[in-house]
Amino acid sequence: MVRYVYDFADGGRDMADLLGGKGANLAEMTRLGLPVPPGFTVTTEACRAFLATGVEPPGLGREISQHLSALERAAGRRLGRPDDPLLLSVRSGGRFSMPGMMETILDIGLNDACVLGLAKASGDQRFAWDSYRRLIQMFGGTVMGLDGSLFEGVMSDLKRSRGVANDLDLNATDLAELVEAYKDLVRREAGEHFPQSPEEQLHRAVNAVFESWRSERARLYRRREHISDALGTAVTVQTMVFGNLGPDSGSGVAFTRDPATGRPGLYGDYLANAQGEDVVAGIRNTVPLTALKELDTTSYARLCDHLRALEAHYRDLCDIEFTIERGRLWMLQTRVGKRTAEAAFTIAAELTDEDLITPDEGLARVSGHGLARLMFPRFDTSAVGEALVHGLPASPGAAVGAVVFDSAEAVRRADAGEHVILVRQETTPDDLPGMVAAQAVLTSRGGKTSHAAVVARGMGKVCVCGAEELALEAGAHRFTVGDTIIEEGTVISVDGSDGTVYLGAAPMVDSAVMRYFETGTRSAGLVDAVARAMEKADDVRRLEVRANADTPEDAARARRFGAQGVGLCRTEHMFLGERRKLVEAMILARNEAEREEALRALLPLQRQDFTGILQAMDGLPVTIRLIDPPLHEFLPDRTDLAVRVATAEAQGTASDPHDAELLDAVNRMHEENPMLGLRGVRLGLVVPGLVAMQVRAIAEAVVERTRAGGSPKAEIMVPLVGAVEELRIERTEVERVLTEVSKESGITVHCPVGTMIELPRAALTAGRIAQEAEFFSFGTNDLTQTTWGFSRDDVEAAFFSAYLDKGIFTTSPFETIDIAGVGRLVQIAVAEGRAARPGLKIGVCGEHGGDPDSVHFFHTAGLDYVSCSPFRVPIARLEAGRAALPETERSDSR
Numbered sequence: 001m002v003r004y005v006y007d008f009a010d011g012g013r014d015m016a017d018l019l020g021g022k023g024a025n026l027a028e029m030t031r032l033g034l035p036v037p038p039g040f041t042v043t044t045e046a047c048r049a050f051l052a053t054g055v056e057p058p059g060l061g062r063e064i065s066q067h068l069s070a071l072e073r074a075a076g077r078r079l080g081r082p083d084d085p086l087l088l089s090v091r092s093g094g095r096f097s098m099p100g101m102m103e104t105i106l107d108i109g110l111n112d113a114c115v116l117g118l119a120k121a122s123g124d125q126r127f128a129w130d131s132y133r134r135l136i137q138m139f140g141g142t143v144m145g146l147d148g149s150l151f152e153g154v155m156s157d158l159k160r161s162r163g164v165a166n167d168l169d170l171n172a173t174d175l176a177e178l179v180e181a182y183k184d185l186v187r188r189e190a191g192e193h194f195p196q197s198p199e200e201q202l203h204r205a206v207n208a209v210f211e212s213w214r215s216e217r218a219r220l221y222r223r224r225e226h227i228s229d230a231l232g233t234a235v236t237v238q239t240m241v242f243g244n245l246g247p248d249s250g251s252g253v254a255f256t257r258d259p260a261t262g263r264p265g266l267y268g269d270y271l272a273n274a275q276g277e278d279v280v281a282g283i284r285n286t287v288p289l290t291a292l293k294e295l296d297t298t299s300y301a302r303l304c305d306h307l308r309a310l311e312a313h314y315r316d317l318c319d320i321e322f323t324i325e326r327g328r329l330w331m332l333q334t335r336v337g338k339r340t341a342e343a344a345f346t347i348a349a350e351l352t353d354e355d356l357i358t359p360d361e362g363l364a365r366v367s368g369h370g371l372a373r374l375m376f377p378r379f380d381t382s383a384v385g386e387a388l389v390h391g392l393p394a395s396p397g398a399a400v401g402a403v404v405f406d407s408a409e410a411v412r413r414a415d416a417g418e419h420v421i422l423v424r425q426e427t428t429p430d431d432l433p434g435m436v437a438a439q440a441v442l443t444s445r446g447g448k449t450s451h452a453a454v455v456a457r458g459m460g461k462v463c464v465c466g467a468e469e470l471a472l473e474a475g476a477h478r479f480t481v482g483d484t485i486i487e488e489g490t491v492i493s494v495d496g497s498d499g500t501v502y503l504g505a506a507p508m509v510d511s512a513v514m515r516y517f518e519t520g521t522r523s524a525g526l527v528d529a530v531a532r533a534m535e536k537a538d539d540v541r542r543l544e545v546r547a548n549a550d551t552p553e554d555a556a557r558a559r560r561f562g563a564q565g566v567g568l569c570r571t572e573h574m575f576l577g578e579r580r581k582l583v584e585a586m587i588l589a590r591n592e593a594e595r596e597e598a599l600r601a602l603l604p605l606q607r608q609d610f611t612g613i614l615q616a617m618d619g620l621p622v623t624i625r626l627i628d629p630p631l632h633e634f635l636p637d638r639t640d641l642a643v644r645v646a647t648a649e650a651q652g653t654a655s656d657p658h659d660a661e662l663l664d665a666v667n668r669m670h671e672e673n674p675m676l677g678l679r680g681v682r683l684g685l686v687v688p689g690l691v692a693m694q695v696r697a698i699a700e701a702v703v704e705r706t707r708a709g710g711s712p713k714a715e716i717m718v719p720l721v722g723a724v725e726e727l728r729i730e731r732t733e734v735e736r737v738l739t740e741v742s743k744e745s746g747i748t749v750h751c752p753v754g755t756m757i758e759l760p761r762a763a764l765t766a767g768r769i770a771q772e773a774e775f776f777s778f779g780t781n782d783l784t785q786t787t788w789g790f791s792r793d794d795v796e797a798a799f800f801s802a803y804l805d806k807g808i809f810t811t812s813p814f815e816t817i818d819i820a821g822v823g824r825l826v827q828i829a830v831a832e833g834r835a836a837r838p839g840l841k842i843g844v845c846g847e848h849g850g851d852p853d854s855v856h857f858f859h860t861a862g863l864d865y866v867s868c869s870p871f872r873v874p875i876a877r878l879e880a881g882r883a884a885l886p887e888t889e890r891s892d893s894r
Helices: 013-031 044-053 060-075 114-122 125-142 148-162 172-190 198-212 216-225 276-281 289-295 297-314 341-353 359-364 368-374 407-415 429-437 451-459 512-519 526-540 552-560 571-575 577-588 592-616 638-650 657-669 681-686 690-707 724-745 760-764 780-788 792-798 800-805 819-836 852-861 870-883
Strands: 005-007 039-042 088-094 104-108 233-239 250-257 264-272 318-325 328-336 392-395 398-404 420-424 440-443 462-465 470-473 478-481 484-487 491-495 500-503 544-548 566-570 621-625 713-718 753-757 775-778 841-844 865-868
Touching: 005 013, 005 060, 013 039, 013 044, 013 088, 013 233, 013 297, 013 328, 039 060, 044 198, 044 233, 060 198, 060 233, 088 198, 104 125, 104 198, 114 125, 125 148, 125 172, 125 198, 148 172, 198 233, 216 429, 250 276, 250 289, 250 297, 250 341, 264 276, 264 289, 276 318, 289 297, 297 318, 297 328, 341 359, 341 368, 341 526, 359 526, 359 870, 368 526, 368 852, 368 870, 392 451, 398 407, 407 420, 407 429, 420 429, 420 470, 429 451, 440 451, 440 491, 451 462, 462 491, 512 526, 512 552, 526 870, 544 552, 544 870, 552 592, 552 870, 566 571, 566 592, 566 865, 571 577, 571 592, 577 592, 592 621, 592 690, 592 713, 681 690, 681 724, 690 713, 690 724, 713 724, 713 775, 724 753, 753 760, 760 780, 760 819, 775 819, 780 792, 780 819, 819 841, 819 852, 852 870, 865 870
Parallel strands: 398 420, 420 440, 440 462, 544 566, 544 865, 566 621, 621 713, 713 753, 753 775, 775 841, 841 865
Antiparallel strands: 005 039, 039 233, 088 104, 088 233, 250 264, 250 318, 318 328, 392 462, 398 491, 470 478, 478 484, 491 500
């Protein structure tokens, strides 16, 4: 028989795949002897079985009943007993943390009879009725599928009728009345009575948590975080402890270090006379955790002891939820805490210094995704005026956008290309689409552990919470700060690093991390932590990192960023601007003499470009790709030309002869699918003199740099080869020109000749192509297009979002390499190419070369280097180092 239920005492943190993160860590705290309310966990395997069939797996109900009986015996109370009932919480908990995305139901076991027994046992009628209304509200929303705003509306009406603003101002009689109103609401909207059977409540709550795994917001979160839909969620069932029993009770969230900056010390929020959901929901503003020291010195001291023990045990930042019930501290959850990119680098450096982790582990705990965020600009505070409002700096960074007040509007405007800032009193899981679409989130309530803060940090979004001066006017689509009115659409600037919001678009400056990469200037704190991670990555990585650079300026910047050469220099980018006329002349040439004249005019310009790039990369390899795109891309737009010619004819005036000549050329060269037409190596084979001109420009640039005392290392790459015969013919022409320039200059010019592997046929015949190629470089952008049969420009807007929704993609194959398809072709080409030519140098020059996840694949596939845009060079360096770590040291950034 498959086992579906485990007591906390039977598990541990190494069972997260089966027990989920929450259940595994509750079991770990139990093993450590911390005060954890007893309970048990229903496994992810049970969830997967339920989702596959729509019914709970055989034997699950019996197992739950057995574990519940053991829990009742240990507690000396029974679920549903009228005089002193046992109450339970039911919470979700997947393998990876998904804050606020799934469901929780508290106070399972209450009914019309038990609420009176709870009131008597606790000596607090208000507490009992408050707990009952919470159960009906959570159960109604989560299990019965009712709109949560219906319950909020009933609550608001009651508070208004009583003349109070806060839930705490409602007395026991008020709350008893609220319970009846909630029950009426359930009966009216759900078509059934609120269940009075505690066993039915538990059964339906467990199944509802299973169902929440496939809710739209949970699926959206998983897509963004690249979490598999196949994992499922575990369910923890735990004895209730109560933070809403009066001023000597409360709930809080704590971090062993600041999750925003990484600074050591106790960080978090506390809310007296409240349950944990009140803290994370942000419905009331919390107090800093340090205030607990004055409110309950004993509990504070115990909490500090437990936090130190957990950080030492997990050897990482820990995130803890706790409850104090009438002066008794209970630990409800722990996990390795989500953190900002700044905190990740800072914590990794500090834990390494404290000898809690090794330098390898420190490198494993940072990521290229995080480094990219740290390279974003910051606001120039010297150039901004007075702040509009201040809040808590919940997730750092700088963002500018138009104010919107609901998730749907945020998505609509973002889809139209507008940058937006989502402004809410507090966010809920239903706001996730808007949070994804927005540049930043700003709330008037909540602390650093509210839903908005935790989710924004996990997504790398800018966030400011608890801006109390900000007053939202419900339904009016505006907010006020004092006498200032901010309408929807107004542009504001949000600084998540210090919690400041400015009116208008604040100017930006480079981040300190970007300045470090540009200048090498190192400073204490974050920059030093980043520098140490980079040094470690460079020390252990096997992959070289080159840059895609088409100008001397790009090449110089890439070198400052640590590039070890240029992996892709796109020569067609040198034909733009004023030089386009020379390309036009070459295309329109009526005879060989005119074509040669146009090519002679292009030659010195190309030579100048190559000389500058070789100088910037002196001593390092520079891979120069011969012209790749279709020639008609250098001609004017076909429609514009046709309109100009037709207009002139309609007006009875003579059309410009040059326009007519161009239109004739464009029509002659028009292709239905130019991506698969006359481009790449095919151009060199059919356009006389084009390859010779480019190769001569390269060779003469090598000669010029050699005479200047440099050490040029040019490599010539032939694009879009599909057959070895194409490369053989082109290589013969390349070597002829190199020999010619060598004789003319008296300087031997040797440039390795290789090819881009960007067609499936090239990958599948790599062994033959390697006989003529001295190196391979994978053009993964085109290889992805030709493998999938996608035109990237056409399909991304047309149906990629539908493919993501349906789970066909978990991420775009143009962002992260498709390992099963495109990756398989890469592996075949590497194996066959090196079998034919041992020691064959192989790299990748598509933008996948700077994608953190793809870099790990290229390391495993045995490539020698990756190449990417200059900005992504540091990211690729870091990830190449992480990819080289032993498997045991690697961490999952989720």
